[in-house]
Amino acid sequence: MTVLADALPLRAAAAMASELSDALAVPPPPEPGDDYSPSSSRWRDQSLSKGAAGVAVLHGARAQDGLGGGDRVHAWLARATRENLSAGRGAGLWFGAPAVAFAVAAAAPEQYRRAMTSLDDGVTQLVHARLETARARMATAVRPSLSEFDLVRGLAGLGAYLLRRKPDGDLLRRVLTYLVRLTEPLPADDAAGLSTPGWWTSDIPSGRPDPALDAGHANLGMSHGISGPLALLALAMRQGITVDDHAAAIDRICRWLDAWRHEAPTGPWWPERVTLDELRTGRSDQDGPARPSWCYGTPGLARAQQLAGLALRDPARQQAAEHALIRCLSDPAQLARTIDPALCHGWAGLIATAWCAAADARSPDIGEHLPRLLDTLLDHARDAPPEQMPGLIEGSAGVALTLHSIATGTTGGWQTCLLLD
Numbered sequence: 001m002t003v004l005a006d007a008l009p010l011r012a013a014a015a016m017a018s019e020l021s022d023a024l025a026v027p028p029p030p031e032p033g034d035d036y037s038p039s040s041s042r043w044r045d046q047s048l049s050k051g052a053a054g055v056a057v058l059h060g061a062r063a064q065d066g067l068g069g070g071d072r073v074h075a076w077l078a079r080a081t082r083e084n085l086s087a088g089r090g091a092g093l094w095f096g097a098p099a100v101a102f103a104v105a106a107a108a109p110e111q112y113r114r115a116m117t118s119l120d121d122g123v124t125q126l127v128h129a130r131l132e133t134a135r136a137r138m139a140t141a142v143r144p145s146l147s148e149f150d151l152v153r154g155l156a157g158l159g160a161y162l163l164r165r166k167p168d169g170d171l172l173r174r175v176l177t178y179l180v181r182l183t184e185p186l187p188a189d190d191a192a193g194l195s196t197p198g199w200w201t202s203d204i205p206s207g208r209p210d211p212a213l214d215a216g217h218a219n220l221g222m223s224h225g226i227s228g229p230l231a232l233l234a235l236a237m238r239q240g241i242t243v244d245d246h247a248a249a250i251d252r253i254c255r256w257l258d259a260w261r262h263e264a265p266t267g268p269w270w271p272e273r274v275t276l277d278e279l280r281t282g283r284s285d286q287d288g289p290a291r292p293s294w295c296y297g298t299p300g301l302a303r304a305q306q307l308a309g310l311a312l313r314d315p316a317r318q319q320a321a322e323h324a325l326i327r328c329l330s331d332p333a334q335l336a337r338t339i340d341p342a343l344c345h346g347w348a349g350l351i352a353t354a355w356c357a358a359a360d361a362r363s364p365d366i367g368e369h370l371p372r373l374l375d376t377l378l379d380h381a382r383d384a385p386p387e388q389m390p391g392l393i394e395g396s397a398g399v400a401l402t403l404h405s406i407a408t409g410t411t412g413g414w415q416t417c418l419l420l421d
Contacts, residue, residue, distance in 0.1 A: 016381050017404040027076055030079075046097075049393035052080040055397045057397070059107065062404055065410060092147070097122045104119060146224045149229055159232050163239070176242075182199055183199070185198060202216045205273070222294060222295055227305075230250065257301065272286065299349075322362065401414060
């Protein structure tokens with residue numbers, strides 16, 4: 001996949017990717033501490049987002065393209081697996097056993113066949129357990145937690161892993177069937193008789209108490225919201241993997257997003273979440289678009305809807321999604337809100353999203369923004385805070401891998417962890 005042809009910026013991208021990768025040649029000494037809080041070294045070892053598992057993905061992709069050696073891959077995988085892998089409540093695509101399984105599969109599956117078999121088995125057991133928990137929850141019509149279905153910890157992320165590793169297996173279809181059911185409305189529990197979507201949750205974002213969320217909310221984002229399941233459903237359908245009511249579920253999510261699409265002089269945008277009061281009025285209290293990020297902003301939501309349009313063979317929906325992304329990329333005020341280079345909410349995520357979208361787009365307009373985005377990413381590539389362990393999603397490994405992929409025109413499948421491709 002490549003939509004950039006100018007040799008000079010591609011050489012600059014390759015040079016910066018090498019510089020950032022070389023800075024991550026050897027894992028730093030483990031820090032003291034015996035807990036598994038997200039600030040601890042033990043937690044970060046197993047993190048695709050902030051730690052060793054994510055760095056291994058970078059070095060694996062480069063080794064597969066003839067850059068760098070397998071010793072770097074081995075060193076970071078050894079660091080990621082220095083202790084028992086987590087398969088508890090916090091485990092998901094970005095942390096614990098599934099994250100390490102994804103890292104090994106992306107970096108060097110043929111070199112670690114026995115480990116890969118064991119990791120696949122562990123992920124399979126975890127998915128079975130999560131599906132059973134979700135089934136029991138649905139039987140009582142209780143609202144789901146975000147971690148039941150989202151990309152980071154939930155079944156959308158585990159489904160992304162299965163789509164890469166076992167696309168023909170029954171377990172992936174069970175996950176897709178669960179996601180189809182998730183799109184069905186919940187029984188009205190509001191005095192006004194308002195029906196909420198099946199992904200309506202009582203979770204409080206970031207743990208911050210907010211009276212507006214007392215009655216729950218619907219999260220729209222790619223990382224924690226319904227756009228992640230939408231992207232997985234669409235990607236599976238594009239590969240010919242479908243379940244009963246698959247297309248109807250994609251359509252239900254898209255119609256919900258249509259209802260919350262806001263028009264502005266600078267282009268369409270979507271709120272990060274919808275509360276019950278906003279559901280009653282049909283209008284978001286958010287005063288404008290969020291920063292143009294993969295995780296919550298217009299780029300991620302537009303890519304998910306573009307994938308939906310492609311899966312449904314609906315050119316109007318595809319074109320509407322691409323139009324939203326083009327307008328976003330054309331708005332200096334939105335772009336100015338991006339302040340770091342990372343994949344999750346920074347320049348790398350923005351260009352990775354636009355790069356994937358441009359490869360599928362009906363017109364060249366998205367691709368025309370890529371050279372400028374690449375220049376900006378190169379300008380900010382070294383901006384990651386040095387005290388942060390440089391993982392894939394939130395650290396410099398993701399910046400390096402994005403630049404490497406653009407420079408070489410290859411992906412190695414790592415963008416599955418963002419449900420971009």
